[in-house]
Amino acid sequence: MEIPAWGPAVSGVVGGIIATGLVAYWARGLQTHYRGWSRAALRRRHRTTIRAANTLFFAGLLGGLALYPLGGFASNDHRPAFLGFGLASLLPLLALIVIPFLTGRNIREAFVAFAVGQGAPVWATCLPLAGGLVCLAVALVGFLPSGS
Template sequence: MDIDSIRPILSGLIGAFVAVWLTSRWEKSLPKGLAGKSNEDVTHQHKLTVLIANALFFTGLGIGLAMYKLGGYLSTDMTPLLVGFGFSGFMPILALVAIPLVRGQRPIEALYAFSVGQKSPMAVTYGILGVGAAMLPFGLYRLGA
């Protein structure tokens, strides 16, 4: 077994270790509630919304992967990456705002519950999703070009 065949496994293990370490550190610094409600109450109240947002995140990634596999794009073409990461950033944010509004709830609570579910600060969670959402117009433009 040569190093080139092991490198992706080592990279994945190191990435997983860093992710677990970061979330364990961040979890200790997260607020214990929002607007007088505990984290448990907020997450329970928005459980379905968070589930839908997570499903939409993975659907966006699936769109990008499907474009590479089924769309005939080369592995060096950035269009599927931009579209997939764009949808995986935009669709959860849209769901986390729209669903509570339709249900007569506060979107900030759903956004907070999603961040608590990810065990990361809101700035990190929505920084990553925001970067993804910002890629969507570029990906859609490249699709049309």
């Protein structure tokens, strides 16, 4: 294997290490309580919501990436990857809204519990999800037939 061939893998590992370090640094500044609930109690209270959101994240991501071999897309086509990242963002957000609504719990509290469960501040959790929604819109526009 040539050095340029494994360059993307090395940059991905370095980026992952940097991201993990940043999240660990930010996690030290997380609030210890939210509306009278400790972080542990908040995670227990919204355990089902957090698990569903995490499961739906991976389902959306894998579903979009499965389109490459199943849908016959070229490896340089961005649409399935964008669709996967978009679904991996939309589906957890829907879980974070629908499950607390159906169980009579606070939706904002569920978002905070999800962020605490990820070990990150709320803004650092929701910002990538918002970016994923943009990717979803780009992917859906890319799948539209181009008419003349």
